[in-house]
Each structure stands twice: as structure tokens, then as C-alpha cells.
Amino acid sequence: MKQSLIGMNLDELREAVTACGGKPFQAGQLAQWLYAKRELNFDAMTNLSKELRAKLAENYSLLTSSVIAREDSGEGTTKLGIRLHDGLVVEAVLMREDERTTACISTQAGCAMGCRFCASGQLGLKRHLTAGEILEEFYHLYEVMKPDWLTNVVVMGMGEPLHNFDNLLKALTILNADWAFNFGARRVTVSTVGLPKRIRELAEQGFQFNLAISLHGVDDESRSALIPTNAGLAEILDAAKYYFEKTRREVTFEYTLVGGKNDDIATAEKLAALVKDFPRANVNLIPMNPVEGSGLDAPSTEAVNAFTEVLQKAGVNVHVRRRRGRRVQAACGQLRLKLESASVGTTDEHG
Numbered sequence: 001m002k003q004s005l006i007g008m009n010l011d012e013l014r015e016a017v018t019a020c021g022g023k024p025f026q027a028g029q030l031a032q033w034l035y036a037k038r039e040l041n042f043d044a045m046t047n048l049s050k051e052l053r054a055k056l057a058e059n060y061s062l063l064t065s066s067v068i069a070r071e072d073s074g075e076g077t078t079k080l081g082i083r084l085h086d087g088l089v090v091e092a093v094l095m096r097e098d099e100r101t102t103a104c105i106s107t108q109a110g111c112a113m114g115c116r117f118c119a120s121g122q123l124g125l126k127r128h129l130t131a132g133e134i135l136e137e138f139y140h141l142y143e144v145m146k147p148d149w150l151t152n153v154v155v156m157g158m159g160e161p162l163h164n165f166d167n168l169l170k171a172l173t174i175l176n177a178d179w180a181f182n183f184g185a186r187r188v189t190v191s192t193v194g195l196p197k198r199i200r201e202l203a204e205q206g207f208q209f210n211l212a213i214s215l216h217g218v219d220d221e222s223r224s225a226l227i228p229t230n231a232g233l234a235e236i237l238d239a240a241k242y243y244f245e246k247t248r249r250e251v252t253f254e255y256t257l258v259g260g261k262n263d264d265i266a267t268a269e270k271l272a273a274l275v276k277d278f279p280r281a282n283v284n285l286i287p288m289n290p291v292e293g294s295g296l297d298a299p300s301t302e303a304v305n306a307f308t309e310v311l312q313k314a315g316v317n318v319h320v321r322r323r324r325g326r327r328v329q330a331a332c333g334q335l336r337l338k339l340e341s342a343s344v345g346t347t348d349e350h351g
């Protein structure tokens with residue numbers, strides 16, 4: 001298989017260009033075409049010589065994945081099923097509302113975190129996506145929104161981004177770099193189940209990405225019941241504070257409400273107390289989107305309202321991801337489950 005140019009940093013592009021007989025500085029031109037302009041046709045890269053273009057096309061590939069399914073909600077949301085070169089399927093979602101065009105992207109095929117309410121967790125981890133594969137999601141979404149471009153990116157699709165730290169960081173570095181996509185770090189949000197060491201490591205990279213932490217419980221007992229890989233609430237909150245201190249970016253807490261498990265008033269009060277320690281307490285409530293076989297249910301509307309009210313009264317900045325959450329983020333992994341059931345079976349049979 002030819003190596004893809006998508007996902008290469010400037011040094012790697014320089015190597016590719018010079019190996020094909022080009023000059024080192026032409027890596028910058030190639031990066032402009034590839035990343036800034038999202039041009040996937042070598043023939044259109046007119047400031048590169050014909051010979052260089054031919055050599056690049058001969059030795060390297062561009063997209064290694066393809067769209068095999070598309071679901072339009074009719075409310076500005078489009079979900080893509082993307083087939084990777086080895087047959088695994090991940091999803092990417094485009095959400096358009098008012099002035100915002102947001103991409104929700106995946107970083108792994110499957111997930112190792114095992115959250116009880118999550119469809120991706122049921123399958124376990126198939127593999128990490130490479131930096132190139134993560135970036136390829138943007139090209140597929142661009143086909144849907146062309147000629148518009150994104151205003152925001154949320155890393156809230158399939159997988160645990162900080163579990164695939166190096167590839168995530170490489171992809172986000174290329175997304176942010178002025179020689180590449182030049183996409184503002186403050187418009188990117190990384191959502192994590194809460195891996196304290198990795199949160200600290202991300203804080204030290206010198207980027208201003210937004211961080212969202214999936215809390216889902218107010219003490220380790222309740223949290224571990226939903227997240228078997230829970231790293232410990234105290235450690236996670238410490239790491240979140242560290243992230244804020246280093247980056248000065250506010251941290252958002254996501255909280256999936258599961259019917260009868262973590263959606264009662266007493267829990268809401270504990271949650272308010274927990275997050276009030278933070279400079280500005282942001283909470284996103286996500287009513288659980290029921291996943292077959294999970295044995296868990298959505299919360300009642302009354303419970304969601306009562307929970308929200310407790311937080312509001314405590315002065316917490318709280319949002320409920322109701323409509324959108326159902327269709328997009330909260331439905332994380334479900335499209336892939338459906339699409340892959342056949343191909344996963346085949347893969348397994350052949351080892």
C-alpha cells in the first residue's frame with residue numbers, strides 16, 4: 001500500500017517532495033494545496049512541476065478511506081459512515097446551525113473504555129486511527145459542506161482521543177498549523193473520559209484546545225458503575241484544574257444522564273458542589289440515548305428538568321444537549337454498529 005501524504009507534517013512532506021525530485025521549499029506549497037485548500041487532485045497543483053506531480057502521484061496516495069453511508073437529519077446534521085482501508089468503519093458528523101458549522105470526529109475504531117451506555121464501548125477497541133485517517137474525516141465532511149468550511153471541531157466521535165494521544169496530537173497540530181489547515185485551537189474541543197496523565201500532557205503542549213471531561217458520576221462508586229475504566233474522580237479533577245492553569249481555557253464537564261442511575265436530585269446537588277470549584281463551571285447534560293443490549297435507559301423528561309434546575313439554582317452554567325445530542329453525539333457509534341455487523345463477522349472468521 002502506498003503511503004498517504006495526508007497526515008504528514010512539514011518535515012515528512014519535505015522528505016516526500018525531495019524523494020520525488022522536488023525542492024525542499026515545495027513541501028510548503030504542497031501543504032497549502034493539501035491542507036489549506038483541501039485539493040486532492042494533483043493536476044490542480046499548478047505551482048508544482050508536471051514531473052513532480054506525476055512522481056508524487058506515482059509514489060503516494062491521498063485518501064485511504066471512503067464514505068459508505070450518509071444520513072441526513074434534515075435539521076442540518078449529516079452523519080457519514082467512513083470505511084477505512086482495512087474495512088473498519090468509523091463515523092464523522094457535520095452539524096450546521098446558525099453561524100456554526102461543527103465537525104464531530106472519531107479517533108479510534110471502537111473504544112477500549114467500555115462505558116456501559118455507549119455503543120462504541122460495546123465493541124471494544126479495534127484499533128487507533130492514524131493522524132492521516134483522523135484528518136481524512138475532514139475531507140469527507142468538506143464534500144458535504146463545500147464551499148463552506150468549518151467554524152468548530154469537536155473530538156467527540158468514536159473512541160477515546162487521549163488513548164490515541166500521539167496520533168491525535170499530530171492530527172490536531174496539522175489542523176492548527178499556519179502552514180497547513182490554520183484552524184484556531186480555541187475552536188477545537190477534545191472530549192475525554194478522563195485520563196489524568198494524558199490531560200496533563202495535553203496541557204503541556206502549548207495549545208489552546210478546549211477540554212471537555214466526561215464525568216457521568218459524582219463519586220468513584222457511581223462513576224465506576226458506568227465507566228469501568230474510571231481513573232479516579234479526584235485525579236481527574238486535579239488534572240482538569242492543571243489543564244485550566246496551563247492553558248487558561250475553561251473546562252467543560254459532560255454528564256450523561258442515565259435513567260434511575262445518576263439522574264436524581266441528590267446527585268445533581270453533589271455535581272453542583274463538585275464543579276463549583278472551577279473558575280467557571282460549565283456542564284453539558286446529555287440525556288442517554290438508549291443503546292440496545294446496554295440494559296440502561298434514558299432519563300425521564302421530568303428528571304432531566306429537575307436535575308437541570310438544581311444546577312441552575314446553584315449558579316452552574318448548564319446546557320442540555322437534547323435534540324442534537326440524541327441524533328449526533330449521544331448516538332455515537334451506532335451507525336458503525338449497524339454498518340459493520342456484517343464485515344466484522346467476516347474479519348473475525350478470517351482471523
Ligand code: SAH
Nearest residue numbers: 118159160191192193214254256288289330
Ligand atoms: N471518549 C470521549 C468521547 C466520547 S463521545 C469521552 O468519553 O468523552 C462524547 C460524549 O457522548 C461523551 O461524554 C460520552 O460519554 C457521551 N455518550 C456516548 N454514548 C452515549 C449515549 N448512548 N447516550 C448519551 N451520551 C453518550
